[in-house]
Amino acid sequence: MTTRKNSGTATTAKRQRTTPTGAASERRDHLVKLAAELFARKGFQATTVRQIADEAGILSGSLYHHFDSKETIVDEVLSTFLDDIIARYRSAIDTSTDAREVLSEMVRIGFATLEPHRAAITVMQNDWNYLRQFERFNYLVKAEEEVEQIWVEQIKAGQAAGLFRADVDPKLTYRMIRDTIWVAVRWFRPGGRLNPNALAEHYITVLFDGLATGERTIPTSAAAG
Amino acid sequence: MTTRKNSGTATTAKRQRTTPTGAASERRDHLVKLAAELFARKGFQATTVRQIADEAGILSGSLYHHFDSKETIVDEVLSTFLDDIIARYRSAIDTSTDAREVLSEMVRIGFATLEPHRAAITVMQNDWNYLRQFERFNYLVKAEEEVEQIWVEQIKAGQAAGLFRADVDPKLTYRMIRDTIWVAVRWFRPGGRLNPNALAEHYITVLFDGLATGERTIPTSAAAG
DNA sequence: GTCTATACGCCGATAGAC
DNA sequence: GTCTATCGGCGTATAGAC
Numbered sequence: 053m054t055t056r057k058n059s060g061t062a063t064t065a066k067r068q069r070t071t072p073t074g075a076a077s078e079r080r081d082h083l084v085k086l087a088a089e090l091f092a093r094k095g096f097q098a099t100t101v102r103q104i105a106d107e108a109g110i111l112s113g114s115l116y117h118h119f120d121s122k123e124t125i126v127d128e129v130l131s132t133f134l135d136d137i138i139a140r141y142r143s144a145i146d147t148s149t150d151a152r153e154v155l156s157e158m159v160r161i162g163f164a165t166l167e168p169h170r171a172a173i174t175v176m177q178n179d180w181n182y183l184r185q186f187e188r189f190n191y192l193v194k195a196e197e198e199v200e201q202i203w204v205e206q207i208k209a210g211q212a213a214g215l216f217r218a219d220v221d222p223k224l225t226y227r228m229i230r231d232t233i234w235v236a237v238r239w240f241r242p243g244g245r246l247n248p249n250a251l252a253e254h255y256i257t258v259l260f261d262g263l264a265t266g267e268r269t270i271p272t273s274a275a276a277g
Numbered sequence: 278m279t280t281r282k283n284s285g286t287a288t289t290a291k292r293q294r295t296t297p298t299g300a301a302s303e304r305r306d307h308l309v310k311l312a313a314e315l316f317a318r319k320g321f322q323a324t325t326v327r328q329i330a331d332e333a334g335i336l337s338g339s340l341y342h343h344f345d346s347k348e349t350i351v352d353e354v355l356s357t358f359l360d361d362i363i364a365r366y367r368s369a370i371d372t373s374t375d376a377r378e379v380l381s382e383m384v385r386i387g388f389a390t391l392e393p394h395r396a397a398i399t400v401m402q403n404d405w406n407y408l409r410q411f412e413r414f415n416y417l418v419k420a421e422e423e424v425e426q427i428w429v430e431q432i433k434a435g436q437a438a439g440l441f442r443a444d445v446d447p448k449l450t451y452r453m454i455r456d457t458i459w460v461a462v463r464w465f466r467p468g469g470r471l472n473p474n475a476l477a478e479h480y481i482t483v484l485f486d487g488l489a490t491g492e493r494t495i496p497t498s499a500a501a502g
Numbered sequence: 503g504t505c506t507a508t509a510c511g512c513c514g515a516t517a518g519a520c
Numbered sequence: 521g522t523c524t525a526t527c528g529g530c531g532t533a534t535a536g537a538c
Contacts, residue, residue, distance in 0.1 A: 095407045097322045114522045178406050182320045216488050224479060231460040232453050239452060254449055262487030263441050265495050339504045
């Protein structure tokens with residue numbers, strides 16, 4: 053399909069390294085960071101290569117010494133984020149067996165990612181619909197599927213163990229959790245009233261125990277009350 | 278700030294009506310609908326006026342007989358949606374006094390809106406970040422604030438009545454509910470496995486009663502157990 | 503209400519000097 | 521690694537005939 057070389061994970065890869073050793077160029081990384089901020093603020097398409105170059109204090113033509121296209125830049129923004137988040141999820145699964153604890157931890161990971169990967173998550177939210185139409189970004193769909201599988205597995209395990217109510221749809225529940233976390237990037241501001249930790253604990257509380265104070269009806273498949 | 282004339286609600290308005298009676302032109306409405314679908318599918322910026330015209334079987338120049346700019350078209354898409362949703366919320370508040378019932382009804386309204394306003398909601402989700410930078414769309418911010426006030430009021434009322442747990446942040450809770458509903462437009466497909474009703478009931482269940490099966494710790498300010 | 507024809511700027515990207 | 525200079529294309533929008 054594409055001509056990309058895959059490394060590390062099965063989902064994403066780094067491309068067009070300029071140094072002979074294969075090490076990342078710091079200059080290049082810096083440019084990617086500047087571009088990511090612009091993409092997040094104005095959208096991918098509304099950001100021009102001239103603006104990116106301006107931000108870096110060079111001319112637009114000079115950008116093409118580092119990247120062969122504007123899409124290569126956003127590709128790097130997104131794949132870096134995806135590599136990181138998937139690695140974190142895997143580590144959470146490895147360190148616990150209780151589905152409720154794993155799920156809580158993955159929620160915490162999500163909110164904790166808002167700050168370091170704010171720009172990438174914003175681009176993912178706003179420009180995913182546009183970017184997905186290019187085959188070069190097929191790996192985004194693959195990564196999404198991999199993440200979904202990880203979550204749904206844990207929700208089903210929790211239901212089988214009698215920890216979670218059996219009358220909710222695992223896939224649907226996953227989507228709602230996922231969406232709630234990532235979309236928070238729209239209003240979350242580092243240093244604001246709420247830090248990522250408080251956000252996570254707030255959400256975990258409502259997610260597991262609910263908003264109501266009264267009696268509950270909880271049908272379960274296993275360990276019924 | 279702008280030269281727009283406001284009608285109906287305090288938040289949105291219709292503009293540039295062409296008929297002398299002030300009635301909406303059906304031709305114009307049809308063009309808006311076609312454009313909305315394209316905006317939703319490809320993003321506002323990635324959609325060209327030539328594509329909109331193609332879809333309608335006319336040439337791009339002819340579009341300017343109906344609209345004075347591309348932004349006017351998307352403006353009409355968004356304001357129509359906002360007028361409708363705010364009217365529905367108001368009617369829900371008027372027909373019930375129990376905060377839990379009002380909240381449930383507003384959740385149902387949200388999910389029920391996914392289908393008829395799918396395109397508008399998608400544009401709102403994906404292009405809001407871009408559109409908000411133009412002063413002509415300031416009314417979007419105002420409408421958002423109005424909706425927030427309606428929700429937060431109900432959550433606080435529920436807490437005061439001892440119906441909702443007191444240890445959650447009303448504003449934060451509103452944002453999470455709102456985001457969960459609207460972002461569903463990304464994966465919701467009319468005629469799919471889940472209809473808007475099932476979605477709403479599923480979410481209401483988890484929202485009020487939680488995902489867990491065990492005992493809960495529920496601090497309340499009023500009517501403590 | 504649509505078409506013909508076109509203005510005019512900005513877009514991403516390239517070639518080659520330094 | 522950056523600059524100078526530039527290309528071809530497509531973007532929104534307009535003027536005026538029909």
